[in-house]
Amino acid sequence: MKKIIFAVLLFVSMDAAAQIRLHANANYVFDDKVDSYYSTEAYFNGKLKGGFQWGAALEYLLNPNYGLELSYYRQDATASLQTFQYVKAHDFDVAINYIFLSGSRYIRKPDSKVEGFGGMGLGVGFIDAKDPATNRSNSSTAFAWQLRGGAIIWASDRIGVKLQAQLQSSVQSVGGGVYFGTGGAGAGVSSYSSLLQFGLGGGLVFNFDKSSAKPASQALPPVQQ
DSSP states (O other), X not given: OHHHHHHHHHHHHSOTTSSEEEEEEEEEEOOEEEEEEEETTEEEEEEEOOEEEEEEEEEEEEETTEEEEEEXXXXXXXXXXXXXXXXXXXXXXXXXXXXXXXXXXXXXXXXXXXXXXXXXXXXXXXXXXXXXXXXXXXXXXXXXXXXXEEEEEESSSSEEEEEEEEEEEEEEEESSSSEEETTEEEOOOOOOEEEEEEEEEEEEEEEOOGGGSOOSOOOOOOOOO
16 A cells, blocks of 8 residues: 555656646456365355456656556445355446556657556456345455557547557455355355456547647737738
8 A cells, every 4th residue: 555655656656747648548347266164164266257347547757658557446245155044146246446557658759639647556356246145245455467458549649549458467366355155245265266458348448648739829920011
């Protein structure tokens, strides 16, 4: 948590008028199989259903080819699981939040409106689970990582449309902290299951880079006599 706070302060202290991009992200995340087995009375298996994921990011461009980004993602999902209590698949409500500090590499030909990118990030995943049948809930915090790549199509110097594919994972996030088992979602001891989520989507990119801004004013042409 201290590292995240430090990263936020670092972004705030940067020159907000130069080399800054704001990203608004929207993705579809596909189903992911999850399972964990500790004993015949402490296990679960099934899938985390896919759905809509939204997020936002603030990026500082170190130079035209490299960027440093602080991002946030959220997904409200359903986990359909079999447990000791629920022999047939039972739906749990799950909220997944990610915070990443990522590095990006950009490639763009001169005078081209298309800018390719790729990058990776490290951060934390916050997983909240609730059994709607019993209203029991629990949460877990775990190390997370992501890989992503795609392209930005610049409609102007200030606004671009982003298309991307991504892979996100919260390592060993479902288990001892968030346990789907006897009595619904609650504290327990279990082997761990990591989330591995693949998504496709994009969003809008807003550029506040001084270097790409057009002059605010130009010299007037000479008066014709």
